[in-house]
Amino acid sequence: MTAFFSSINLPNIKITDQETLDNRDIIVRVECLENGTHCKCCGKHIIKRHSLNKIIRLKHLPSCGDDVYIESQLVRYQCIDCNGSPTTTQKPSWYQSTGLCTDIYAKHIITELINSTISDVASKEGITQDRVNSIIKRYVPTEIDWSKIKEIKDLGIDEIALKKGHKDFVVIISTKINGKAVVLAVLKNRKKDTVKKFFLSIPKHLAETVENVCSDMYDGFINPAKEVFGSKVNIIIDRFHVAKNYRSAMETLRKKEMRRLKSELSExxxxxxxxxxxxxxxxxxxxxxxxxxxxxxxxxxxPLLKKAYNFQNKLTSIFNQPISQKQAKRKIKQWINAVEKSELTCFNTFIKTLNKLWNEILNYFINRLNSGFVEGLNNKIKVLKRRCYGIFNTENLFQRISIDFAGYGATY
Ligand SMILES: [Zn+2]
Structure with a gap:
């Protein structure tokens, strides 16, 4: 015999009965105590009881491993003011009228989904993947609710490939609120127009609060940010994107040198x-x-690779040092001079990029807080990427990313 439920954590209800079925499922029957509802035609609050609706059965949080269902018969109220005296069924606040579970159960499923997959959660909970999907669909918004956001100080822009090895990118726009990353949008491609259109869709009072935009080196991100947010905004190139760039220069040299050594050295x-x-x-x-x-x-x-290796490490160490932007400028200029004086050519393209995006790259040294923000975000996105291959719809992706970033019903 299972303990009788004295409380099931739902507001305004009275438990009237409980039954344990042969399969150990527990049915808790409740009566909704909220009196009346709003007329579906005129919206007025109505309290004239008309009849009882059919019984609803909703999945609720399990108890000691047994499935729990809430059963209730909802009351239909009648409006005497509207033409034809239409009836409206009451709507308890703890479930969505089209759903098959209580809000608390849906919240539990969404929490389980954080850093997990739909199939894992479905099998852990003993429900179908369709059910998990329908909970996501009902409970997780497909776009940001701007009214929940008070300011956007830092704006992050990053891209992820939806298929392994493919060049189909979606763009993730994010911010940090109270120390937590919040995804603002998932854009369907990385075209400049798409990015600009989104920036322009940010409500004006919020766009004015943007101070820093953290981006990679791509023009299609940097230019729209400058055009929309103006010159007062700091564009900051994430240092890890800078590092990726000079490391790949080094990688090219390695391949070339290894080809040479393969032909020159004994096996x-x-x-x-x-x-x-x-x-x-x-x-x-x-x-x-x-x-x-x-x-x-x-x-x-x-010896060429040795030189390149030392230059690469030198640059990384400059980024690691707790120095001012002015000191960083001087040190990086010295670095460029030294590389240019050497016989190395592998960093030529990188140095061109460095000169072109000089201010944006050096902005990193003004406020290193941004790097932590982007770094944390990048790690989250990296993990997410592995699980999101196969989700090609930006709305679904937005839902899954917001779950990972903020869980259920995030409040900012
Ligand atoms: Zn009415």
């Missing part, structure tokens, strides 16, 4: 350089002795 000597790609990517202070040996061997064969 045995070349084999000693295996894993070099991973060794070069690792932080130098995290290398083991054997890895350091391999690295030194490579540098003996390729």
């Amino acid at each position: 045995g000597d070349y084999k000693k350089l295996k894993n070099i790609m991973w060794i070069l990517r690792k932080k130098h202070n995290e290398l083991g002795d054997e890895e350091k040996e391999t690295l030194n061997l490579l540098f003996k064969y390729s």
Whole structure:
């Protein structure tokens, strides 16, 4: 015998009866105590009882592993003022009239979905994936409710590929409110017009609160941000996008040098350089002795790679130092000069980008808080990416991302 429910955490109800079925499902019968409803025609509050509606049965939070259902027979009220005296069924505040579960249960499912997948949640809860999908559809908005947002200080813009290895990008626009990342929109592509149109759709009083825009180096993000938010806004290139850029320059040189060494070295000597790609990517202070040996061997064969490697690490260390923007400017200028004086050409394109986006890249050093914001966001998006392959609809994607970022019924 299961303990009788004295409370099921639903407002304005009275428990009238409880039954445990043979399959251990528990049925709790309740009466709604809210008197009256609003007429579906004139909207007036009506209290004249007309009849009883059919019985609804809603899934509720389980109890000690047993499924719990709430059963209730809703009252139909009649409006005597409207033509034809139409009837309206009462609407308890704890479920959505088209749903098959209580709001509390829906909230529980949405919380379970944070950093999880629909199929995992469905099998854990013993419900179908369709049911999980229908809860998402009913309870999670498909776009941001601007009225919930008071200000947008930092705006983040980033892209994710929807299919592994494909170039179908969607763009994630986000902000940080009370220390928490909040997704403002998922845009269907990374075209400049799409981005600009979204920026223009931000209510004016909120657009005026934007102080920083964190972006990667893509013109299609930077230019619309400048055009819409004006010159008072700091455009900040996320340092990790900068690093990605100079690391890929280094990677190109590595490939070229390895091709050269493959043809010049004996097979045995070349084999000693295996894993070099991973060794070069690792932080130098995290290398083991054997890895350091391999690295030194490579540098003996390729002084050019050694130089490039040192330049790359030097630049990373500038970004890591707690220095002012002025100091950073001086140090990076020195870095550019030194690279240009060397015989290295692998960083030429990177240096061009650096000069072109000089202010935006250096803005990072004004307020490093932004990097934490983008970093945290990037990690979340990275994890999400793995689970979201296969979701091609931006509305669904917005729902799934908002669940991950804020859970159920986020209040900002
Ligand atoms: Zn009426």
